[in-house]
Amino acid sequence: MRTRRGMCYSESDLCSEKMRAAAAAAAAKAAAGGVVGVRRRRRVDSIPGGGEDAALLRRKRRRCPPRVGGGGGDDLFDALPDDLVLSVLCRVAGSASSPADLVNVLLTCRRFKSLGLHSMVLSKASSNALAVRAHGWCDSAHRFLKLCADAGNVEASYTLGMIRFYCLQSRGSGASLMAKAAIGSHAPALYSLAVIQFNGSGGSKNDKDLRAGVALCARAAFLGHVDAMRELGHCLQDGYGVRQNVAEGRRFLVQANARELAAVLSSPSAAAAAASLLSTRAWLAWSSPHAQPPHQQQQQQNHQQHPLRHAAGTGCPLLSDFGCNVPAPEAHPANRFMAEWFAARGGSAGPGLRLCSHVGCGRPETRKHEFRRCSVCGAVNYCSRACQALDWKLRHKAECTPVERWVDDDVDGDGDGDGGEHDGVAGFNGDVMEES
């Protein structure tokens, strides 16, 4: 890597373009001893102002830092050494709202291009800067993500891992990229790996590892990941992969809803929409969440089956959706990519392979009957309890209707004990699923 000192105080060559354009002005400035031109790597044949003056100027510039302020219309970035330009570009990458923001920088000038591709800048790229769209997927996008992942960007590792695992069907490298992100404490990566463990994705149903799934979920939950909290809550309630502890599970479910609501309210655009849907009574009820014993709350919840627009205001609403229509949380770019990818391929990942019915998820099955379906209607299926709970709240609650017992085709029975025989309790918030 070129050292900062080297770049800053190196010989200032003039770009031949600029020479042609501003030869006279440059010569005048050179005579006055001001800062002229830019630091460029290209060899230049000649510098206006004559050989001796130019040589003197070069020597002078080597010893002195650039004059403060430069000349009137000169390149402002000339005044900054490379490490400061890198600082600026890191922040551009870190706060970019789309990949175009970063690429436009690369297109600006050669210095930006070389510094923009520096590993420090790439490692700071935000998830929005790496938000590749499925229709734009190509080798160069793949290369870019790989470059960022190699630079240590955990978002890139995760995104590329998801794309490789689910879309490109390259299970091993996808999982290892996700693992790399998970080691960097990336909560979505930990959760995605948990889902893979719970389902035994990429392998047979015997490859499921429930305890590993719970461990990964727990780590993600402690980092504040809402879906992981939900998943963990359900696992604790059901004793799935972990010793059953209903109270603890309930606590996680409540926490997940609260955190989701807080996230929505703290984002300025969604806050206005959500706030208008909250009724005062809901807030009053929330202020005393422990006012009623659990079973009473449950009964009240059962009465609130209809789509809630304004809170009835009783009970602990944090077990459902807090009595208001919380808008769907924004999907991670990786999930959006998968949803677009499979939508473009006819809504399926392959023959007989379904997608998770929660639209914000986008995960496909990796083998037949991997996902579980709603035990009431059987029309939708989910990769995880968290997706099921979220979709219930956002959409499915309004349209789920019990049907006559369906005829199973090729049931993927397992030793969970549920099989396909008995009707799992379709909870008021749909939190019990059964294997299909």
Place this chain on the structure above:
Amino acid sequence: MSSPPSASASSSPPPCPKKMITLRSSDGATFEIEETAALQSKTLENMIHENCASTLIPVPNITGEVLARVVEFCSKHAEAGVDDESLGAWDEEFVAVDHTTLFDYIRAANFLEIPTLLDLGCQTVADMIKGKTPDEIKKTFKITTACTPEEEEEVRGENQWAFE
């Protein structure tokens, strides 16, 4: 018998005299800054701890105008009891200057190692860059040396996926 080291000749010495540090800019202007405010700058902090700060400290790379503003910044940020919101608003006003001055702030912050000012300056410039097309960026910052058409084609082709 020992006398207190900071015994002053005047009748009522102030209970806690604020230690001031003097800085001299490149054009010879001097500025006083409280020691607590000077601790914002790692360079000055090191000098204080090594007891080199008792005499005048020359700051050759920075002009008087810029140094005055930097001193103001450090003093404001060293103030106790300022809440985040009003400080943020003050910061925003601070960087609402022309580009040349902004870049001067960044260089000064780099030289004096003032992380808060450096972050603020760099983020402001970053915000100015974001969302602009390459031509707009070139115009805003008066960047005259662009890539050759071939190089631009290459980068554009490589990153076409980034543009919807």
